[in-house]
Amino acid sequence: MEKVDDEIINPALMLAISRMKENNNLITQNKMIGEALKARFLVPFDMQFKEGTETEKVRNSSNTNMAFNLVKTTNDEIYFIAFTDMGELKKWKDNDKQNVMIMSFDEVAGLVQRAKDKTAGFVLNPATTNVTFRKNIIENIMISRNKAMEQEKNKAKSEQGAALAETESNSKKGDA
Numbered sequence: 001m002e003k004v005d006d007e008i009i010n011p012a013l014m015l016a017i018s019r020m021k022e023n024n025n026l027i028t029q030n031k032m033i034g035e036a037l038k039a040r041f042l043v044p045f046d047m048q049f050k051e052g053t054e055t056e057k058v059r060n061s062s063n064t065n066m067a068f069n070l071v072k073t074t075n076d077e078i079y080f081i082a083f084t085d086m087g088e089l090k091k092w093k094d095n096d097k098q099n100v101m102i103m104s105f106d107e108v109a110g111l112v113q114r115a116k117d118k119t120a121g122f123v124l125n126p127a128t129t130n131v132t133f134r135k136n137i138i139e140n141i142m143i144s145r146n147k148a149m150e151q152e153k154n155k156a157k158s159e160q161g162a163a164l165a166e167t168e169s170n171s172k173k174g175d176a
Helices: 002-007 011-022 026-038 086-092 105-114 135-175
Strands: 040-049 064-068 070-072 078-082 099-104 121-124 131-134
Touching: 011 026, 026 105, 026 135, 040 078, 040 086, 040 105, 078 105, 099 105, 105 121, 105 135, 121 135, 131 135
Parallel strands: 078 121
Antiparallel strands: 040 064, 040 099, 070 078, 121 131
C-alpha cells in the first residue's frame, strides 16, 4: 500500500477541483474535467472467494469475484467511487487491508457504462470534495474527447498531405 500512497496523488486535479468549487463556471469545470481525464484514481473493491476456495495457494481466477465499492445517495442513486489519493481513501474508510485498483478516467467510465442502468455514475472523493460524474456527463465527455481526437487526426493527415505535396513540388522544381 505504501507504493500506491506515493504513486497516486493528483495535485493538479485537486487544485482544479478547489478552483471549480471556489468559482463554479464553464472554464473551471472544463479545467477540472481536463485534469480528471489525465488522472489516475484509486478505486476500492472487495475480493470475494467462492466457498471452499479461500485457502487456495494458487488462486484460480474463476474462484474469485471482485465487487467494486458503491455509495447510495438519499435519492437511492448508486455510484461507483474513486479517490485522488490514499489520504482521501482513508477519510472515507480507514482500512489498511482495503483492496484498491489504479484506474484511469476511461476505465472508471467503462465500469459505469458496463453497469448499464444499475449506477448513475461515479463520485470522486465522496468524504470530502464529492465531485460527481453522472452517466450523461461521462458520455458527453467521451463524445467531445473522441471528436477532438478525430479532428487532431484529420489535421495531422492534412498537414502531412500538405508537406508531402510541398516536397513533391520542390522535387519537381529541382528536376526542371
